Amino acid sequence: MRAEATLRPYRKDHDHSYTIGVFPTLELLAHRPERVTRVLVSSRGEANEGVAKICTLCAERGIPVVVADRQVARLAGNEKSYVVAAFAKYEAPLDAAANHVLLVNPSDAGNLGTIIRTMLGFDLTNLAIVTPAVDLFAPRTLRAAMGAAFQLAFEHFDAIDAYRARFQRHLYPLMTDGEVDLSEAGFRSPYTLIFGPEGAGLGPEYHALGTSVRIPQSGRIDSLNLAVSVGIALYAATHQEEQDAAGAGG
Secondary structure, three states, X not given: OEOOOOOOOOOOOOOEEEEEOHHHHHHHXXXXXXXXXXEEEOHHHOOOHHHHHHHHHXXXXXXXEEEOHHHHHHXXXXXXXXXXXXXXXXXXXXXXXXXXXXEEOOOOHHHHHHHHHHHHHOOOOEEEEEOOOOOOOOHHHHHHOOOHHHHOXXXXXXXXXXXXXXXXXXXXXXXXXXXXXXXXXXXXXOEEEEEOOOOOOOOHHHHHHOOOEEOOOOOOOOOOOHHHHHHHHXXXXXXXXXXXXXXXXX
């Protein structure tokens, strides 16, 4: 391991970011090792099994490992994290043939990270984001996603029309006043599930973009949490696909 070196706290305009913690760092090394520039470890974690695995992977890939107690604590924002990995940001173009999730102006890092992890749980790996939006590469987002972001294809768009100009497909905006119930949506691939920002949701103009869909809920709340809504919609859409495939095969 090398002597301590200095890394700056993360900012959105930097060309690099960090993973904080053992599991997100292992995911980074598993799926984007070519982007990793160095790994910082705390001496408190040298006996940790995950840290040992990280050090072994770094040695195999020629990635510098630095013992840097103060930097790990400063970049992680706490004394409990054992590892911080620095990596160069990158582009990951969307697959035009795949199904997509599209988020319009998401603003919460925790929600975005949870959505990314949920997408992988349903084997959907293409994410479009309409800006302005919370930073996908922010360490807080990556930690909430538990490293799942490194398996995604993702792109940012200035407006929904920029996305539509590139991808011709079935659009399903999720709205509290959607025209069809989620159970009756009849998702047709390739499709895009569209979700609005926390709080405001999608504007009424989204009804005209495709088949607007509502998730049934009680009148005791105004709307579901964004990440919860994405999870429910993904379950319904992927479950329907499985049933359609089983029906076609039978």
